[in-house]
Amino acid sequence: MEHTPETIPGERRTFAPRTITVRLQPKEQLLTMPREKTVLQVLRKLGIRPTTAIVVRDGGLLTPDREVLPDDELLIRIVTSSG
Amino acid sequence: MKCKRCKETAVVSLPSHHTGFCADCFLLFFTRQVERGIKERKLFTHDDRILVALSGGKDSLSLMLELSRLGYDVTGLHIDLAIPGSSPAARGVVERFCEKHGLNLIVKEMGAEGLAIPDVKARLNRPVCSACGKIKRYFFNKTALDEKFTVLATGHNLDDEIARLFSNTLRWDVAYLSDQGPDLAADGGFARKVKPLWRLSEFETANYAFLMGIEHHYAPCPYSGGASFTFYKKLWTDLEEEMPGRKLDFYQGFLERGRPVFARADNEDGVDLSGCTRCGYPTSNEVCGVCRIRDALRDKPVGADGAEEAK
Known part of the structure; x- marks a missing residue:
């Protein structure tokens, strides 16, 4: 899936990029961002090391290699405690 | 990624151990690490x-x-x-x-x-x-x-x-x-x-x-x-x-x-430690850090204090 609008050859329709929704904890930020192909790519896009956050979809944990689907809703919880 | 033990889909990836686990096998891994520790x-x-x-x-x-x-x-x-x-x-x-x-x-x-x-x-x-x-x-x-x-x-x-x-x-x-x-x-x-x-x-x-x-x-x-x-x-x-x-x-x-x-x-x-003269807590000073904090709250702003009983 491309991240920028594209025009399909032979057609005049322009498509917006598919997005995903990310809830970031503990800041409780809600982000809408272009869909990335994998969990690892989402984490990289957000500048998060894979071993510093758990990633949850539909109540289940995801490893960094798992595919991210258009319109996915992910919870990303940073687990590094301060102090 | 597949679970190292049972080959189901992994839910936890552990690069430090070069492995990944499904939920049940990860919980077993966790328990064993605690027991080993x-x-x-x-x-x-x-x-x-x-x-x-x-x-x-x-x-x-x-x-x-x-x-x-x-x-x-x-x-x-x-x-x-x-x-x-x-x-x-x-x-x-x-x-x-x-x-x-x-x-x-x-x-x-x-x-x-x-x-x-x-x-x-x-x-x-x-x-x-x-x-x-x-x-x-x-x-x-x-x-x-x-x-x-x-x-x-x-x-x-x-x-x-x-x-x-x-x-x-x-x-x-x-x-x-x-x-x-x-x-x-x-x-x-x-x-x-x-x-x-x-x-x-x-x-x-x-x-x-x-x-x-x-x-x-x-x-x-x-x-x-x-x-x-x-x-x-x-x-x-x-x-x-x-x-x-x-x-x-x-x-x-x-x-x-x-x-x-x-x-x-x-x-x-x-440094040898002895009991705080007020509460008995081990300290390198006559009065321990917590008793000094109590004093500060009662009497005056705190300046520098020691860091002797941090163990």
């Missing part, structure tokens, strides 16, 4: 009465639940710091957790002790974190001794220990390097202290807490911004990603080959 350092047995310090965070609650599942005699201790917003939430989490799992809980209220952390912060002209840590350690120790517990357990994990070791090493602090580790014997007014999660990273504990359905307090302390340990953890995260397994190697190497050397040096040149 206890046995390797002879932390305690099933005959011990264990007081577990519970902050409400994922580490301490995970430790409490796992020790309970392993059949150990555990009681929780929560220190209510009286920080508006933060403390009621943390205390609520701890109380609900203990009620849900049928676990004993002791709560010490710093407001009732005249040591509410916001008041301490208002009186100090230095960051409140060290004073807060001092107060918590004081009441952990006092409660363990007063209530005849044989061991005081905390939820410090490998990342906490590495950050502390790195900090102590940067300062070549012989006194702290002489006894840092997952096991600290009872000595001169100090209860025996243990850290059974020393083999497990913060990430591993977070996954355990999630898979076990542990509701925990994850909002950061409103006073902890800029703490140096947070920065050290970030540095070590970068290193670990480049060199998986280095954290545990570094820590175990220190325990086996570093700590004994520093312990010998500290035996020769270390």
